[in-house]
Amino acid sequence: MKFSSVLKQSAKYAAHVPKSGVFPQGFQVGSIASGVKKNGNLDLGILVNTNKSYESSAASVFTTNKFKAAPVILSQRVLEEKNGKGINAIVVNSGCANSVTGEVGLKDAFEMTKLIDERLGATSSSTLIMSTGVIGQRLQMDKISKGISQLFNNNSFGNDFNSWLNIAKSICTTDTFPKLVTSNFTLKNGTQYTLTGMAKGAGMICPNMATLLGFIVTDLPIENQALSKMLKFATDRSFNCISVDGDMSTNDTINMIANGAVKTDEITEDSPEFLQVRDQVTQFAQKLAQLVVRDGEGATKFVTVKVQNSSTFADAKIIAESISNSMLVKTALYGKDANWGRILCAIGYAKLENLDSLQTDKLNVSFVATDNSEPRELKLLVNGVPQLNIDEERASQILALPDLEVLVDLGTGNEEAQFWTCDLSHEYVTINGDYRS
Structure with a gap:
């Protein structure tokens, strides 16, 4: 299955x-097929x-992978030099990750941002950069520059x-x-304000973060520390x-820019609106992140693992992560096999901060x-005691759903x-057997 046909057939x-939308004031976006992708997308x-x-504010979260790609290193430098202020552009490319490319990769990344800054x-430097694609190959800068x-x-x-x-398509x-x-x-x-976000990712997805590129922009004025x-x-x-799949990329980046085009008081950590905006951004980010898993x-299957x-x-997050990353749990879900012992196993080896x-x-x-x-909830283990007469037919029905939930109550x-x-x-x-072809 080649990617060139995937977007058309999915x-x-x-x-x-979405088929329509309203977008934040004060932003413009553009995209092009530069020729880096072999399929012409x-x-x-x-x-x-x-x-x-308004002097824009920017913040980012980057991969914790030791082999940080050139775009990650450069964006970190720009944010530090600018103290998160005055970031006015993001450039993204797909088809080449510009990762593990040494000094020449940094030079290419800098050249990309310089071309934007000059324009x-x-x-x-006021441009952040993100790249995704094959690792270990140099960017085709002639095509990028022309684009x-x-x-x-x-x-x-x-x-x-x-x-x-189209810009969301350009990072796929x-x-x-x-x-x-x-x-x-x-x-x-x-x-009233607007949040718009986009992300790419379908594989090499693991917490902290994934082969995940994304950015969120808003027209609210938000102080950079906030x-x-x-x-x-x-x-x-x-x-x-x-x-x-439990793999962590070298390029993971989530950027956020607030450009203050909406005329209202700047949001700071002390503002009465801070917690409301924080929670709205969180809910928005969850919706965007869930699309990555759905793809x-x-x-x-799309599976919510809730630990309450x-x-x-x-520790709730650590246990949820342990279950979510288990290959045995994932394959059982695919096979519609109610092998809940695999869930217990993943809970048991979770590296908790507090053993209690x-x-x-x-x-x-x-x-x-x-x-x-109905019944909506099928209990498998109650107060540590296995339910020996589990309704296997009902279990199979739930596991056949495209959306389902695994609920863990620690008590x-x-x-x-x-x-x-x-x-x-x-x-x-x-898909991953012929990724480069």
């Missing part, structure tokens, strides 16, 4: 890609902040739906659909709570249906965490 495309995108009445008349020039020379930028959808690799989300929000003081805290909080509960390579009544949020979070005589595990069929506190994962199918091997 049933997921119709289910998850869109592979280069640029976002530009056009609002000059915007910036006196210092950037064409976008600016032809003024191929807009704030309309098609412009945003093995994705079967572009991941674009946009929503309007109203603050308690009556201020924005950084919002994004960290949101990422810990969204992009760092997804798993497809998991070869996936047939934990003594700490951290897990007490086996208080542990409850269930499968939960999401289609309103040791009142904190909870959720992870989103998928099954692991034969198709995953097929």
Whole structure:
């Protein structure tokens, strides 16, 4: 299955890609097929902040992989030098990750951002960069440079739906659909603002973060330290709570820019609206992150792993992650096999921060249906005691659903965490067996 036909044929495309939307004020986006991708699909995108009445704020969360790609290293430098202020563009490319390419890779990444900065008349670096694709290959800078020039020379930028959808397409690799989300929000003081975000990712998806590129933009004025805290909080509960295959990329990046085009008081950590905006950004990021799992390579199921009544949020998240990353759990889900012992196994080897979070005589595990069929919850383990007369037919019905939930109740506190994962199918091997071809 080649990617060139995936976007055209995917049933997921119709289910998850919006057909219209309203987008934040003061941003323009453009995209082009530069020729880096062999199949001729869109592979280069640029976002530009056009609002000059407010110095934009920016924040990012990057991969923890030791082999950080050149775009990650350069973007980190730019953010540090600018102290998260005055970032006015993001350039993204797909088809080549520009990773493990040494000094020449850094030079190419810098050249990409320099081309944008010059076009915007910036006196210092104000562009962030993201790349995705094959690792260990050098960027075709002749094609990238030509593509950037064409976008600016032809003024191929807009704030309309098609412009945003196309830039979301430009960062896709093995994705079967572009991941674009946009929503309007109203603050308690009556201020209306917009969040728009996009992400790419279908494989090499593991917490912290994934082969995951994404950015979120808003027209609210948000102070840069407040924005950084919002994004960290949101990422810990969204992009760092997804798993497809347990592999962590060298290029993972989530960027967020607030350009202040909406005329209202700047949001700081002390603002009465701070927590409301933080929670809205978190819910928005969760929706975007879930699309990555729904598009998991070869996936047939979207699974919510909910761990509740934990003594700490951290341990609830650790257990949810352990279950979500288990290859044995994933393959059982694919095979519709109610082998809940694999779930217990994953709970048991989770590396908890507080051992008191897990007490086996208080542990409850269930499968939960999401289609309103009854019984909705099928109990597998109650207070540490296996349910020996499990309704296997009902278990098979729940496991056959495209959306389902694994519910774990620790009974040791009142904190909870959720992870989103998928099954692991034969198709995953097929896709990754010829990724470079």
